[in-house]
Amino acid sequence: MVRQVRDHAMFLIDRQGRIATWNEGVREVLGWEEADWIGQAVTVVFTPEDVAAGTPDRELRQAEIDGRADDSRWMLRRGGSRFYCNGSVTPIRQTDGTIVAFLKVMHDGTGLRLAAEEYQRALAAEQEEHAKAEREAAKLRAIIDAIPDALYVGNAEGITECNDKGLALLGAASLADLQQPIGELGERFRVRYERDGPLLEPERLPFARALKGETAMLDTWLTKATGEDVLIRGTAAPIRVDNEIVGAIAINSDLTYRMEMEEQRHAISQMANQLREREEEFRALVSGVRDYAIFTVDVDGRISSWHVGAQLMKGYTAEEAIGMPFAQLFTPEDRDKGRPQYEMDVAAGTGEYKGEGTRLRKSGARFVAEVVLTALRGPRGELLGYLKLTQDITHRKNVEAQRDQTLRNAEAARVAAEQASRAKDEFVATVSHELRTPLSAILSWSQVLQRRVPDPETLKHAIDAIARNAGMQARLVEDLLDVSRIESGQLRLELQPTDPTVIVRAAVDAIMPAATAKGIAVTTEVDPDAGVLMADAARLQQMVLNLLNNAVKFTPRDGHIDVAVRREADTVEIAVADDGQGMEPAFIEQAFERFKQQDSSMTRRHGGLGLGLSIVRELTHLHGGKVKARSAGPGKGSTFTLCLPALAPQRQQPTEPEPAPEGVDALENEDRLSGFSLLLVDDEPDGRGAAAYALRVAGAEVIEAGSAEQALEIFRARRPHAILSDIGMPVVDGYDFIRMVREIEHAAGRHTPAAALTAFARAEDRQRAIDAGFEMHLAKPLEPVALVEGVVALLRSNVGDTTGQLRNP
Structure with missing residues (x-):
């Protein structure tokens, strides 16, 4: 609200002496607009003389030392x-006392200044009139022997008569001290206009002028014989006898005491005026400052005055606040701890209390405040009450908290980056080692065979070693390529109904030679009702093989590996458990990170790049599942479990008299999608047309929509068996579209299977699609056969939720 104050220019000056804020008063008093004002040096408002004299810097230094610098x-x-x-x-100042800026307040006092000058002129005129009256009185007092002022009678040769007052005024011992020419007397007693000015010319002395026929009066300074300066008012008139000037009479009045009294009176008057001005300025300032709550508290802790800033901050009107215990502004917890009384005690004992705390508004809302409680004392030091200044610093504290959190996040990011860099370096070293190790064996045996043909036993051993190490190197390269494909979103799955028990048995058969060589027993427990998965069979076998290879690698000789396939609700679980090396609890969460190995030292017992489990996790996510790891600790074995969504069981309906292929059973016929209606949503007409054609060739009824809005209208009018939707569409994208569809269906208590058909092909894009409400993510470009297979898989997995009664053929 300081910005709205118009009669006072109020602005902040930074530590470099530049202006940082603006208010309406700056325009009214100084004529500056905000855009031109901010950033100016504060010297712009000082006169060239004051700038040259260093006044701006001196004023800031005085404020820094004394806490305030007043200037006119x-x-x-x-x-x-x-x-x-x-x-x-x-x-x-900040809470630690550091000065961050200066507040300058300026008020136009030109009118008051001119009024003061006019007052001085009027006072001078009044004094002149008074002097005239005194001259008249002096003439009368000249004929009175008992006149209290100094009276002198004489001629050009000196003073011939004077009263005691005259001697005392000049500090003369006797009349003889004054019997010398008038000009010499003026020089002797140093008569001058100003106290520190030059001597008055002899002919300008009142007595000398009176001898020439003038009646003269003059205020001058003179120095007594004792060395004391005296301000006198001398009045002289000629003495005529028969119209001949025979001498002069002078009366000198001592004005020193009167001048001192007048100066004191004037000083008191000026002080009173300044106090009135300051009081008005203070009242205006307090009324204009709306970012601070300013109020006073009496010695009993009750509010005695309440200003507009306090009302705006606290919510109480002056009528409500005055007389209220100021403890009511504290939280109940602080009141119970005696906080209000403590602040008053500190202020009474030390002069002021400064601190921060939580305060209450009238509504009960809490805010963080910075407070200053200052003791107010009378002339004799008695405690009169307290002045309370409160600033709402809630926003500042929030900003500081956000800044601290940002710093913590930055530090965490730095640490993570350093860890990633170290992990990358370790990975490069590991890749080099892992690739060179089998290559070394291959090269060595190849060179042996090139030199000479060994005996049959050695030849078989060489060929086996070359084949084994070549296979090892091929797996390393394939793992690296898989990671690259996953990162670039180029890994494609050939999804089809897959029996997980067949995949598991094939994987177990593949690792049996290695397990048998180490004397490891492998047992398989398969639930015949585990169900069918919509999976890429090759990738599923790769996932299981990675888990089994790990189990064989980390299980000691004569150990044991258990493989299980079971059904849990709508999920098929494939678990591989071993009694081998196990994992530290802290490493379990990191086990699926790329290039992570529990032992990455040069002396580790087991080789590898640390990519196998990472690839398992990514492939599992691409299949819509998840992978879990569990270990009781080092030496206590590990269990890895793949959790993959199972296809829903097929519902059977009574056979019609003349059955026709419908529903999911129709998928087995030549027209894979015959009898199914599909809503295809894509804003790109060429891609939408190609996809629609492929689906129609497969027998589907395809309803096309060029936008999410059009698709919603179609969906409300007619419910399809499934939805295929693009993601990147204008106005309403695919994510929002499927959310709207799910909201409509939730109200109606139904569900339509949907797949995201999109060029956003990263793992996180797939997850976002699933989170939004899609059951499947199909990455473009997609071949027609793959598109149809994907829709078939979508309908199979959601047959229980499709619309209508599906009949057997």
Whole structure:
């Protein structure tokens, strides 16, 4: 609200002396607009003389030392016009006392200044009139022997008569001290206009002028014989006898005491005026400062005054607040701890209390406040009450908390980057080692065979070694390529109904030679009702083989491996458990990260790149499943479990008199999608047309929509068996479209299977599609056969939820 104050220019100055804020008063008083004002050096408002004298810097230093610098001087508006400014500078400090800026307040006091000057002129005129009256009185007092002022009678040769007051005024011992020419007396007693000015010319002395026929009066300074300066008012008139000037009479009045009293009176008057001005300025400032709550508290802790800033911050009107215990502004917890009384005790004992805490508004809302409670004392030091200043710093604290969190996040990111860099270096070293190791064996045996043909036994051993190490190297290269394909989104799955028990038995058969060589027993437990998966058979076997190879690698000789296939609700679980090396609890979460190995040292017992489990996790996610790891600790074995979605069991319906192929059974016929209606949504007409054609060739009824909005209209009017939707569409994208579909269906208590048909092919894109409400993610470009197979898989997995009664053929 400081910005709205118009009669006071109020702005902040940074530590470099540049202006940082603006308010309406800057425009009204100084003539500056905000855009031109911010960033100016504060010297722009000082006169060239004050800038040359270093006044701006001196004012800031005084404020820094004394806590405030008050100043009244002529200053500049924009354009160069001058005005008389009543101003002050106050430092703005942080809680630790560090000065972050200065608050300068400026008020146009030109009118008051001109009024003061007019007052001085009026006072001078009044004094002149008074002097005239005194001259008249002096003439009368000249004929009175008992006149209290100094009276002198004489001629050009000196003073011939004077009263005691006259001697005392000059500090003379006797009349003889004054019997010398008038000009010499003026020089002797150093008569002058100003106290520190030059001597008055002899002919300008009142007595000398009276001898020439003038009646003269003059205020001058003189120095007594004792060395004391005296301000006198001398009045002289000629003495005529028969119209001949025979001498002169002078009366000198001591004005020193009167001048001192007048100066004190004037000083008191000025002080009173300044106090009134300051009071008005303070009231205006307090009324204008709306970011601070300012109020006073009496010695009993009750609010005695309440300003507009307090009302805006706290919510209480002045009528509600005055008389209320200021403890009511504290939280119940702080009141129970005696916090209000503690703050008053500290302020009474040390002068002020400063701190931060939680305060309450009238509504009960809490906010963080920075407070200053200052003790107010009377002339004799008695405690009169307290002045309370409160600033709402909730936003500042939130910003500081966010900044701290940002710093923590940055530090965590730095640590993670360093760890990633170290992991990359370790990986490069490991790749080099793992590739060179089998290559070394291959090269060595190849060179042996090139030199000479060994005996049959050695030849068989050489060929086996070459084949074994070549296979090892091929697997390493394939793992690296798989990681690259997964990262680039180029890994494609050939999904089809797959029996997991067949895959598991084939994988077990593949690792049996290695297991048998180490004396490891492998047992298989298969649930015949585990169900069917929609999976890429080759990739599923790769996943199981990776888990089995790991189990064989980390299981000691004569160990045991258990392989199980079971059904859990709508999920098929494939578990591989061993009694081998096991894992540290802290490593379990990292086991599926790329290039991570529990032992990555040069002395490790087991080779490998640390990619196998990472590939298992990524392939599992691409299949819509997840993989879990469990270990009781080092030496206690590990269990890895693949959790993959099972196809829903087929529902059977009563046979019609003349059955025709419908529903999911029709998928087995030549027209794979005959009898099914599909809603195809894509804003790109060429791609949509090609996909629609492929689906129609497969027997499907395809309803096309060029936007999500059009598709929603079609969906409300007619429910298809399944939905295929693009993701990247204008206005409403595929994610929002499927959410709207699910909201419509939730209200109706039904569900339509849907697949995202999109060029966003990363693993996170697939997960986002699943999270949004799609059952399947099909990555473009997709061959027609793959598209049809994907739709078949979608309908199979959701046959229980499709619309209508599906009949057997």
